[in-house]
Amino acid sequence: MKPAPDNFQSRPLPKSFVIELTKRCNNHCLYCYMAEGPSSQDCDHDRSSELNTKGITDIIAKLCDEAPVQSIALSVGEPLLREDLPEILSFIQNKGISAVIITNGTLLTGERLASLGTKVTYEITLLSYRREVHDRLAGRRGAWDAVVDAMANVRQAKGTLVAVFVATKLNSADVSKTTELAIALGASGLMYNRMNLGAHNIRQADRLLPTAGMIRENLDALEELSGRYQLPVAASVAIEPCVIDTRKYKQIHFGWCPLAGEESYFTIDPRGNVRICNHSGVVLGNLKQDRFTDIYYNHPYVRAFRDTWPVECEGCDPELKAICCGGCKASAEQCYGTLARVDPFVTISQQVH
Amino acid sequence: MKDGIYCLEAEGKLRAIPVSPKTQPAQLKDVVGQKVEILYSEPTSFVAGLLVGGRIPILCYFPRDPDLSVVDEGARATLAKQFLNEGVLSQENYKKLVG
Helix, strand or coil, X not given: CCCCCCCHHHCCCCCEEEEECCCEECCCCCCCCCCCCCEECCCHXXXXXXXXXXXXXXXHHHHHHHCCCCEEEEECCCHHHCCCHHHHHHHHHHCCCEEEEEECCCCCCHHHHHHHCCCCEEEEECCCCCHHHHHHHHCCCCHHHHHHHHHHHHHHCCCEEEEEEEECCCCHHHHHHHHHHHHHXXXXXXXXXXXXXXXXXXXXXXXXXXXXXXXXXXXXXXXXXXXXXCCCEEECCCCCCCCCCHHHCCCEEECXXXXXXXXXEEEECCCCEEECCCCCCCCCEECCCCCHHHHHHXXXXXXXXXXXXCHHHCCCCHHHHHHHCCCCHHHHHHHHCCCCCCCHHHHHHHHHC | CECCECEEEECXXXXXXXXXXXXXXXXXXXXXXXXXXXXXXXXXXXEEEEECCCCCCEEEEECCCCCCCCCCHHHHHHHHHHHHHCCCCCHHHHHHHXX
């Protein structure tokens, strides 16, 4: 029997990218998945190391020259801390690329919304319908009020809004009512992300990581709500099917690791560094001097990321393996320093049960 | 139908109809040649529900965006009122939502 042909060098280029405009953030989320944790909004060191407007737009132009870019998500820490966000957004939109702003929502006042317009999708985190729960998870008072104002502003302006619910032990019981609040506030979709572990937040795992039972209850509730309200629900952080059988949920779209293929979303940080995704901490090059296509096709790490399987998956049901693609390898690498271990969510969930 | 792709003439332009994950392309056969009511639209990235003969709307996306859909506006308003009554939403935000 011949081995399957290796299509690594001929696989199509990705169409979606994440551009991290700043590592600074005005929230202090307990669950923050960034490898180094967020910087404060006033961190001068981080501010001075960020590419300026031209630096960012040059990188976007370079990406467009090399790849069939269709969508760009502007993200992490809080992109609205960049005063040049409207210029960057216009540059993207003038190239015919659809844009998403992933924001904690607290700075999206009516004035900022007017400067950014409504031809962009706003992805805003709503952690609970309860003020105190949201604020506790976001790490500061007043966050919930600002988020609800922002979502209402987007709705009033007839903009497109997707609500993001990050599931932790502290808010998993709130998922149904929070989803209904998101619908009331005009959300066109809900992204359900169970907390993803990384080098920074692994210390919070005992306190925050939701159990498999909590996630199962959340998915049951969301399946029903999605059908009742015709609200699309997507779970983008992998929920490995060896922990919870995701096949029974017909309304919920589950995201799996694209393994550095066409559906991947390579991530460019505020200095121009390229990573394989937003959860990975491994820098593969810098777009100020490197070509994206060189990284995509020739960097040995990219092939290793695709081809390395966690040892824990060796005896797994092939059908489940085909679904989950090895789970979140980036999370495993951040926590254990190797791609050959399974996502710590799996390990911890199986220890608990 | 043009070149095997279902299209919708809107604002004088012929636009390909990428259907939602929950819609089968064959459902669009019923719409060929008909004038249809567009329930909701935006200048870009808009979501449209084609209402045909009082049946369940066919959801289409321009451009395709499988993460978005059409939530019933009545349901939204009911929930907004409920959250207002519970004191979760302020009067000011409630007005923004239903005004």
